[in-house]
Amino acid sequence: MKIGILGTRGIPNHYGGFEQFAEFFATYAVTKGHDVFVYNSSAHPYKQNTFNGVNIIHCYDPENRIGTAGQFIYDLNCIRDARKRNFDIILQLGYTSSSVWFSLHPKKAIVITNMDGLEWKRTKYSNKVRKALQVAERIAVKKSDYLIADSLGIQKYIQEKYNKKSIYIAYGSNCFNQPDSDVLKPYQVEKEKYNMIMARFEPENNIDMVLEGVTLSEDKQPILVIGNYKTKYGSYLKDKFSKFKNIIFLGAIYNLNHLDNLRFFSNLYFHGHTVGGTNPSLLEAMGSKALIAAHNNDFNKGVLNENAYYFSSAEEVKKILQTIKKSDNLQFVENNYEAIAKSFNWEKINEQYLQLFEQCLERNSTRK
Known part of the structure; x- marks a missing residue:
């Protein structure tokens, strides 16, 4: 499969959970013979074009210069580039600043969105921003081909609010056994x-x-x-x-x-x-x-x-x-x-993602 991963600041991880997942999953998928591309912010310290076999695509991100609005520009730049890549699968991690561009995703690619948490509940946002995030959530649910919920609580919320099914795949971790x-x-x-x-x-x-x-x-x-x-x-x-x-x-x-x-x-x-x-x-x-x-x-x-x-x-x-x-x-x-x-464990989580991608391709075999 040719897989594009959007929605993170990039790998190797220098920020948070989605970046950590993108790093672990992308490198795992490469070992299984898949062609994987991860989009990196231009502000990311890693400037090479590959990372452990993963293709890195650097896209302009003005967030450091203009603030939150820069996230929207970065996401737009990533999606515009994805239109040229002929991906089988696009894994969209989160939706907060990408939903407005969802209709620009390439039509032949299968778009699978990890819905993250209930972003509109974050108290750091004003009421106006929180309402906008609820709209963004609705767009992501409507426009994505498939949804992933990384907790049973999020899966239940999506079902009850939107009457739409999502696939539960938890986040992963490793077992630490070498204390020093x-x-x-x-x-x-x-x-x-x-x-x-x-x-x-x-x-x-x-x-x-x-x-x-x-x-x-x-x-x-x-x-x-x-x-x-x-x-x-x-x-x-x-x-x-x-x-x-x-x-x-x-x-x-x-x-x-x-x-x-x-x-x-x-x-x-x-x-x-x-x-x-x-x-x-x-x-x-x-x-x-x-x-x-x-x-x-x-x-x-x-x-x-x-x-x-x-x-x-x-x-x-x-x-x-x-x-x-x-x-x-x-x-x-x-x-x-x-x-x-x-x-x-990451091995199990990564394999669940790959199995889902393969099932989605089979169900949409005519799209190519």
């Missing part, structure tokens, strides 16, 4: 004597709630806050908690080995996300044998089930910090690790 405590040295923490939270600095990820709980708690172990805080909201939180010496803002970390070890050796890993499907960082924490305390919502519970502690307020975070230790909850840790090995 030397990785902790530059971070100046000790095994199971620190906690951590990793997320984009956005209100719906509840970093504020977790850190409020830390300040209320009598537990003074350090908490590592991982994520790019050089945003308006990030600066606000960094200033707000600057006087608390046990709250340590590390910034973004993309070294997967460091992240795996930090999660593995932590006492508690806090996951505050409330919007989206199967969250990548949550699965990675499960695969890194972290003990997880998650925000109490259906998305998180759908993945973790009974194998986590849940919170809905700073007071509940405080209680978890003061009463829960990883060493007392190793069964939770093992259950989550087993779930990654059986249900969320």
Whole structure:
């Protein structure tokens, strides 16, 4: 198959979940003999034309210069280029800034869209933008040939709101099994004597709630806050908690080995996300044998089930910090690790995508 992957900032991953997926899936598909193209933003630091056998197409992206509007221009440039490539399959990851251009996708290619989370629920957006995102969602549902939901909650939402079927394929992760405590040295923490939270600095990820709980708690172990805080909201939180010496803002970390070890050796890993499907960082924490305390919502519970502690307020975070230790909850840790090995491993997820693509081609054999 000739496969084009659109909707990310590019590979190798320097940004987030869709980029991580694109990197893992594209390189896997190449090993299975497929011809794969990934679109990269011109702002991406990787400038080569191939990556581990994957073709890289660099498209102009003015987001750094003009802000959010640049995403729309970048997506348009990617879709315009895709019209020249004679793809069998176009995998569109997300829809927020590409939906307005959906009618420009090449007609002979089968367009399969991963619907991501409920973007219009993100509190960082104004009411006007959130309404626009709902329209974008509707267009993506209507115009795509097939839809992928990466959580059962998103699948149910699409069925109930649009009466349209989607294919459930979860996000993937790896099982981490090579811990190295030397990785902790530059971070100046000790095994199971620190906690951590990793997320984009956005209100719906509840970093504020977790850190409020830390300040209320009598537990003074350090908490590592991982994520790019050089945003308006990030600066606000960094200033707000600057006087608390046990709250340590590390910034973004993309070294997967460091992240795996930090999660593995932590006492508690806090996951505050409330919007989206199967969250990548949550699965990675499960695969890194972290003990997880998650925000109490259906998305998180759908993945973790009974194998986590849940919170809905700073007071509940405080209680978890003061009463829960990883060493007392190793069964939770093992259950989550087993779930990654059986249900969320990348090999299985990647193969499900390829099987879906092959089925879609068979159903649409006359389109070429």
